Amino acid sequence: MTFSCVSDPSALKDLVFGNCGVLQGIGPGKAYIDMSTVDVETITDVHEAVTTRGGRFLEAPVIGSRQPAMNGQLLILAAGDRTLFDDCYSCLEAMGRQTFFLGEVGSATKMKLVISMLMGTVLAGLAESMALAEHIGLDQEEVLKILTLSPVSCPLVRTKGNAMMQAQFSNPHCRLHLCQKDLRLAVNMSDTVEQPLHVASAVNELFKNVKSKGFV
Incomplete structure (x- = not known):
C-alpha cells in the first residue's frame, strides 16, 4: 500500500x-x-x-x-x-x-469541499466580527467568551477566535493559499451543477485579494 x-x-x-x-x-x-x-x-x-x-x-x-x-x-x-x-x-x-x-470515488472529495467551503466562510465571518468588535470598542476577550457560549460556538470559532484575539498569525495551522484553494475548488464544483454560491464566492474573492497582498 x-x-x-x-x-x-x-x-x-x-x-x-x-x-x-x-x-x-x-x-x-x-x-x-x-x-x-x-x-x-x-x-x-x-x-x-x-x-x-x-x-x-x-x-x-x-x-x-x-x-x-x-x-x-x-x-x-x-x-x-x-x-x-x-x-x-x-x-x-x-x-x-x-x-x-x-x-x-468522488464522494469523499465532494464532502471535503463542502465542509472546507463552510469552514472558510465561518472563518471570514469570525474575522470580520472580531474586527468590528475591536473598532467599536468592545473587549475582544469578552466578545470571544460570549461567542463560545452562543449558538455559533464551535471548535473553529474557539481556536481561531483566540488566535485573532492574541494576534497569533505567524504560525497558522492551515496556510491561506490552501484555504483559498479549497474554496476555489468548491466554487468550481458548484458551476458544474449550476448551484449559486454567493457567500462562498465572495469569501473566495476576499481570500484571493489577501493573497495578492503577499499573505500566504
Missing part, C-alpha cells in the same frame, strides 16, 4: 503521472490511498489510471490541520474500493479519531 497527501491537484498529478510517479509501481496486488484535497475530476482520473493498471484505489481526504494530524485526531473521509478500505482501516484508525466510508 502507498499513501500520499499533497497540496493541490497539480501536485497530485505530478506525483501520480510524472516521471517515476506512483503509476510506475502500480499493478495487480498493489494499492494506492490518496489523502489530498483536490477536485473530483483529478481524483477520478487518478482512480481510473490506477485501476486500469490492475491496482486498487481509495480516496481519503482529511478534515483537520497539523496538530490534529500529529495527535491522530483527524476526520477521514474515504471512498472507492471497499475491500481496500477494510484492509487499510487500521492505518486510517491510527491517523484519525473517526473514519467514514462514503461510497464511490
